[in-house]
């Protein structure tokens with residue numbers, strides 16, 4: 001691939017080294033939704049992590065918001081080729097949420113209000129790489145962008161950062177989620193251009 | 198806005214795969230049994246196209262266009278019926 005780095009896409013990348021191959025910068029925040037925006041009242045919101053033993057760890061909105069949060073400044077990369085650099089989020093690290101979760105499984109299926117799913121290796125959620133985000137640019141996360149809370153996994157293509165997330169289920173094997181069943185790459189590393197099957 | 202358009206938006210991508218007008222194909226929803234033309238279903242554009250049942254919102258069809266292929270999935274369709282065209286001369 002390095003051979004092509006000074007080709008068409010390469011010129012963009014020379015001036016913007018933070019841009020993965022095949023991506024273009026946008027100042028907007030495009031809205032991509034596979035379905036209607038679910039209306040989620042934080043009074044009814046719940047986030048649950050389930051393991052192979054049947055154990056479940058749940059947080060309602062107040063318990064979730066009482067957890068320590070982090071300010072996250074990061075770039076995001078959408079598989080539809082837009083990237084947005086230097087975005088600002090606030091959320092709870094998955095390290096915090098997994099503190100008391102015990103599982104021998106290595107994979108996770110993320111579930112969302114509205115039925116969306118996406119699969120992830122557990123190691124991509126831990127060690128400061130992923131958050132459940134509830135603020136964007138200092139404001140409550142807009143429902144169109146996944147509010148009240150969404151996954152934020154900036155090192156993978158943004159379809160992995162499931163909007164309206166409400167739970168994680170531990171999986172023994174890597175099974176495909178919604179887009180991964182229907183044409184998109186199972187892992188989705190933007191630096192490797194892992195867009196499709 | 199998570200707005201959607203109607204199923205006529207499917208004419209282009211599906212004409213690459215099916216050599217007949219698929220917007221007049223009649224789909225039966227596996228979830229609720231609603232039976233109607235593809236043209237009258239709801240289409241959301243995300244990382245691909247998502248066709249949802251106009252009556253129950255279930256995902257009927259997804260269409261992902263990659264540089265090399267068109268990937269069609271029919272997770273929520275129990276049948277598709279297509280009218281036969283007049284035999285071409």
Ligand SMILES: [Zn+2]
Pocket residue numbers: 226227228229230231250251252253254255
């Ligand atoms: Zn239906």
